[in-house]
Amino acid sequence: MLKRTLAHSVLAQLESLQPLSAGCVEIRAQLLGLAGRALHLLAMQADPLPPYFCWEDGFSVGAKLSRLRSLEQEAENKSAKAFLRDLPAFRAAPEGNCKKGESLRRRMVLAQRYLAQTSEVLLQCLQVALDRGLLGLAAAASLEMVECIGTLDPVATCQFLALSQSCTASEVMRGILSTAAANTSSSQLAALLQLRHQLQLQDRTSASLLASVEQRLATISKAWQNLCVTEQHFNLLHKIPPTYRVLFLHHSQDRTRLYGAAYERPKYQPSAKGKVQEVGGHCKVIRVTVNPAALSDLLASAQQSYEQMQDQIFSEDTTQNTGMVRPQVREPAQPEGPSNVILVADKHLLELPLEGLSVLQEGAASSVSREFSLQMLFNRLHRAEPEVKKEGRSRDFKRKSPTKKGVKGVLRVIPPDCITIDSDGFSQAEWEQALSSCRGFFFYGMESFLSHTLVERLVAMNLPDCQMMVLLHLTRSYESLQRHREVSESKSTSQLSLEKPVQTAILLSLVGVQSIVANQWPTSLQDNALRASILWDNLLALGTPIGKTVRLLQKMESSEVAEPGKAAPVHLPRPSLLQFYSPTCLCHWAQPPGLVVSLEPCRDRCPCLC
DSSP states (O other), rough: OOOOHHHHHHHHHHHHHGGGGGOOHOOOHHHHHHHHHHHHHHHHOOOSOOOHHHHHGGOOOOTOOOOOHHHHHHHHHHHHHHHHSSSSSGGSOOOGHHHHHHHHHHHHHHHHHHHHHHHHHHHHHHHHHHHHHHHHHHHHHHHHHHHHHOOOOOOHHHHHHHHHHHHHHHHHHHHHHHHHHTTTTSSSHHHHHHHHHHHHTTTOOOOHHHHHHHHHHHHHHHHHHHOOGGGGGGGGGGOOOOEEEEEEEEOOSSSEEEEEEEEEEEEEEETTTTTTEEEEEEEEEEEOOHHHHHHHHHHHHHHHHHHHHHHHHHHHHEEEEEEEEOOOOOOOOSSSSOOOEEEETTTTTSSGGGGOOOHHHHHSSSSEEEOHHHHHHHHHHOHHHHHHHOOTTOOSOOOOOTTTTGGOOOSSOOOOOOOEESSSSSOOHHHHHHHHSSEEEEEEEEGGGGGGOOOOHHTTOOOOOEEEEEEEEEEHHHHHHHHHHHTTTSSOOOHTTTTSSSHHHHHHHHOOOEEEEEEOOOOOHHHHHHHHHHHHIIIIISSSHHHHHHHHHTGGGGSSSEEETTTSSSSSSSSOEEEOOOOOTTTOOSSOOSSEEOOOGGGGGGGGOO
């Protein structure tokens, strides 16, 4: 007879509520999640080992890849007895300690049974939650599974950690999408999002009506498609190319714990006997305790530094000369091997310049990109092939010379399939037509890119053919500051928050842009001009991989830049770190893919790009 505890009373109460959840899927998912949590607490109470023991390095199976096994198999008595034989109580124990050893064995077996029940209930919760799009409940259940498995099975833990992060990221992106589409008269997407929100608030909502609205959203909106997380998520990790090394960083909901995972898929090569041999591969998971207040202070300090940098750069740009010499930058040699690192971080860590971490600077990574979740990474990797467009479609715009309205010179030699436009006086309809018809977009201008277009119209667009978007923005002049203040008067605080770098990247990723290169911090006019020149030369003229080009710019702060005709090296003054969202780390741009170049006139203080 089991001893009655508070956890048993909770389970009994949850069991009695099962009939009440028959007509509400959300309540059923909540009950399953709470039951799984209660069973996990019982397992930790019965286990003779402390809860943190399964996260110790000594108990980990190491970095060797293992197959995804259920916790029911881990609960086999054979494994439990094999482990107990190594305990001190079972090694040459005196006759009087046999009873104590037997008690420990019973507690271990009971804990394993509780864990098996926990995994079964939590998996049921995940199935119900993912089937109905209850991402918050799915994220909590997945993270509970991470706590149950620990380092016993690194691949399984990494699977559930990635699922929890994808669900949490999709919820955050849903909120950003709803903010951008707040005006229901702007598009069909905005009207359907508002209708869905109202249906969810009603107590007696027809499940068929809500499903019909969500199905319609998935049909018309690329953004909504990218937000969907299903049970197929468990297959995504094994579809990552073996040349990528994925690092997951995710906080718990209360931000008291930070979970990390490093994953590299193994390669399969034929052996001498005709069998397939597994080569390489790496998977390791960790959990550390963090201070939520320290994280809040760090984020506040980063925001303060952002504002101070913006003010300082603006004051310097108003006094510096505009004559700028283009330096010759030489790319350092990179060693061979898997060197494409993808940082999959949560919303808090994405606000920080992760690319500047010393561990990444010291490593041999030829490209470092960031991502919101494994789901978004998979969406970028596996895209439908773009339709072949009729020749001349991307040339319907009237070519506008960038020398007009105060812009000095031209931006290098414009390839035949590229179009140069002047963002001043460019109507919203022209913006939409330019974005929807191009495969690459290069923006060089003042303030935030989203301050030049209507965000509510942008999120309603589908841009599956846009393979690359470069945003060299976040510079400022007196004229741009005045214009931005006038435009911002009619916007709310939540709408202005969409112009932040991370939020901008989220919106562009949702509408289908595959690769995004953008300034993450305020930058000076001189630095932005140099950055534009290097990107233009390497991506189009030289055909350098986009990942290597961006990595070169990210490391320029410690690189020596030599002026032509001078032997003494000079250092680039305070370059801003770029944020890079892309799975195409080895992509070459051998032929310009219908690139649209947008230039905003900066009057007589903008450095010449010719």
